[in-house]
Amino acid sequence: MKSAIVSSLVWLLAAFALGSPAACAEGWKAGAAKTIITPDKLMWMSGYGARNKPAEGKLIDLWAKAIVLEDPQGKRAALITLDLVGIHRDMSKIVRDSLEDKYGLSYAQVAIATSHTHCGPVVGHNLMAMYALDETQRKLVEEYATGLEKKLVALVGEAIGRLAPATLAWGNGQATFAVNRRNNKEPEVPKLREQGRLVGPVDYDVPVLSVRDGEGKIAAVVFGYACHATVMGFYQWSGDYPGFAQLALEEAHPDAVALFWAGCGADQNPLPRQKVELSQEYGRQLAAAVDRTLTGGMRPIEGKLTAAYAEIDLPFERLPTQAELEQQAASSNKFEAQRAKMLLDKIAAGKPLRPNYPYPVQTWRLGDELLFVTLGGEVVVDYALRLKAELGRERTWVAGYTNDVMAYIPSRRVLAEGGYEGGGAMVYYGLPTIWAPEVEELIVREVRKQVGP
Ligand SMILES: [Zn+2]
Numbered sequence: 001m002k003s004a005i006v007s008s009l010v011w012l013l014a015a016f017a018l019g020s021p022a023a024c025a026e027g028w029k030a031g032a033a034k035t036i037i038t039p040d041k042l043m044w045m046s047g048y049g050a051r052n053k054p055a056e057g058k059l060i061d062l063w064a065k066a067i068v069l070e071d072p073q074g075k076r077a078a079l080i081t082l083d084l085v086g087i088h089r090d091m092s093k094i095v096r097d098s099l100e101d102k103y104g105l106s107y108a109q110v111a112i113a114t115s116h117t118h119c120g121p122v123v124g125h126n127l128m129a130m131y132a133l134d135e136t137q138r139k140l141v142e143e144y145a146t147g148l149e150k151k152l153v154a155l156v157g158e159a160i161g162r163l164a165p166a167t168l169a170w171g172n173g174q175a176t177f178a179v180n181r182r183n184n185k186e187p188e189v190p191k192l193r194e195q196g197r198l199v200g201p202v203d204y205d206v207p208v209l210s211v212r213d214g215e216g217k218i219a220a221v222v223f224g225y226a227c228h229a230t231v232m233g234f235y236q237w238s239g240d241y242p243g244f245a246q247l248a249l250e251e252a253h254p255d256a257v258a259l260f261w262a263g264c265g266a267d268q269n270p271l272p273r274q275k276v277e278l279s280q281e282y283g284r285q286l287a288a289a290v291d292r293t294l295t296g297g298m299r300p301i302e303g304k305l306t307a308a309y310a311e312i313d314l315p316f317e318r319l320p321t322q323a324e325l326e327q328q329a330a331s332s333n334k335f336e337a338q339r340a341k342m343l344l345d346k347i348a349a350g351k352p353l354r355p356n357y358p359y360p361v362q363t364w365r366l367g368d369e370l371l372f373v374t375l376g377g378e379v380v381v382d383y384a385l386r387l388k389a390e391l392g393r394e395r396t397w398v399a400g401y402t403n404d405v406m407a408y409i410p411s412r413r414v415l416a417e418g419g420y421e422g423g424g425a426m427v428y429y430g431l432p433t434i435w436a437p438e439v440e441e442l443i444v445r446e447v448r449k450q451v452g453p
Pocket residue numbers: 116228266378
C-alpha cells in the first residue's frame with residue numbers, strides 16, 4: 001500500500017517535471033482586464049458628419065477590455081473590445097505589432113473589436129473624410145490615438161498576468177430591438193413592430209462566451225449583437241446600448257469583465273431611438289438575453305485553439321480618373337470634396353490609388369464547439385446569416401468591426417441595391433469608389449479556406 005502511494009507520487013512528480021499530458025491536461029486558462037478610455041479632453045466625436053462642435057460631457061465611461069484565452073497546449077488568443085466607433089488599419093497595426101513583439105502574439109491570435117458607438121471620440125485616421133478638424137482638434141485626435149495604443153498593449157499584458165484555470169462555454173440568446181434600417185421607415189417602426197410587419201433580414205442572435213473560474217463563478221463574459229450603436233447622437237461620451245449592457249452584466253456579476261463584440265449590424269438600427277432611456281432599455285434587454293443564456297444550457301468548450309488570419313485584396317469598381325477627382329474636389333457636397341482632395345493629395349505625394357483594399361479575415365476555432373469568424377469593416381447582416389447557415393449556426397459566431405474598420409461591406413444584394421450601405425458611405429471613409437460585385441464571394445471563400453471543409 002505504502003509503496004503504491006510512493007510510486008504514484010513519483011509518477012506525479014515526474015509528470016509535472018516533464019510537462020507530460022498529465023500535467024497539462026488541466027484545460028483552458030483565461031485572464032481578463034479593463035481600463036477606462038474616455039477622453040480626458042472635450043475633443044471631436046465620431047460617427048456623425050453633422051456634428052459641429054466637440055463633446056460637452058459624459059453620460060457613461062468608455063472602456064477598453066481584454067481577454068486572453070489559453071488552450072490546454074498553451075496556445076493563446078487575445079480579444080480586445082473597445083467602446084469606440086471603429087479602428088483604422090494604421091492604429092490596429094501599431095497595436096498588433098507591439099503585441100507580437102512583447103508577447104509573441106501573431107496577427108492570427110489578436111482580434112481588436114469595436115462596438116461602433118457613435119458617442120465616442122474620433123479614433124486616429126478612422127472616418128477621416130467625415131470631419132473638418134482644425135489644428136487644435138487634430139492634435140487632440142493624435143494625442144488620444146497615441147495614448148490609446150499604449151493603453152491597449154498594457155491591457156493585454158495585464159490580462160496575460162491574470163491567466164488562471166477556467167472553464168469555457170458558449171450559447172446563443174435572442175434580442176429583438178435591431179431593425180433592418182434599409183427596409184423599414186424609422187418613424188413607422190413602432191407601428192410596424194406592433195403589427196408584426198417589420199421586414200428585411202435581421203440577426204437576433206446574442207452569442208455568449210462564458211468564462212468561469214475554478215469555483216464556477218463568472219470571471220468574464222463575451223457577448224455580441226448585430227446592430228448599430230446609434231441610439232444617441234448627442235454631445236456626451238457614451239458607450240450607447242452596448243455600454244449599458246456591459247454595465248448591467250458587471251453589476252449582476254461583480255467580479256466579472258463583460259466584453260461586447262459587434263456583429264454584422266451595418267444595416268441594422270436600434271429602433272425607436274434618440275432617448276437616453278432607450279439606450280438603457282436596449283442595454284438591459286441585451287444583458288437579460290446574456291443572463292438567460294448563462295443560466296440556460298451552454299455548451300462546454302474543450303479541445304484546442306486554432307487561429308488563422310489573412311488580408312485579401314478586396315477589389316473596387318473602376319477607379320476615378322484624375323479629371324474626375326478634380327471635378328469632385330469642386331463639388332458642393334463637402335464630404336465628396338474633402339475625399340477628393342485627400343485622394344488628390346495622396347496621388348501628388350507619389351502614392352497612386354490602389355485598385356483594391358487589404359481586407360482582414362480572421363477565424364478562431366475553440367475546440368469543435370465554437371468558431372469565431374471576425375471580419376473588418378461595417379459588415380451587413382447577410383454575411384452573418386450566410387456564414388451561419390453554411391458553417392452551422394450551433395457553432396458559428398460572426399463579428400464585424402474588427403481589426404480594421406475601413407468601409408461598409410455590402411453583400412452582393414446590398415451592393416446591387418445601392419444606397420448608403422451599398423456605396424454611399426464610401427465617401428466618409430475616404431475610399432475612392434464602391435466595391436466590385438465579387439467582394440461577398442471573395443470574403444466567404446477566404447473564411448471557408450481558413451476553416452476547412
Ligand atoms: Zn455605421
